[in-house]
Amino acid sequence: MRRTGTQSPADSSASPVDRDELLRRLAGRNQCRDANTLTVNASALDDFFARFEPTTRTA
Structure with a gap:
């Protein structure tokens, strides 16, 4: 799931x-x-967290 800018940067x-x-x-x-x-x-760190997409594992 993509993290959006609506989440808290922290x-x-x-x-x-x-x-x-x-x-x-x-x-x-x-x-x-x-x-x-x-x-x-x-x-810059907060901006990264706002746009970060964790990798997803596919089996």
């Missing part, structure tokens, strides 16, 4: 890690300044 029920923990991890990751990193802020 709803991370499809994620194995809760939003606060992801933000904590991103805070450390965002300190990296090498060419292979991209800053991900809370707004």
Whole structure:
């Protein structure tokens, strides 16, 4: 089932890690300044959760 923008951006029920923990991890990751990193802020994370579609298993 596709998650829609009508769900709360903080709803991370499809994620194995809760939003606060992801933000904590991103805070450390965002300190990296090498060419292979991209800053991900809370707004970008919420946007991702609003559009995230978990994979479905087919047997």
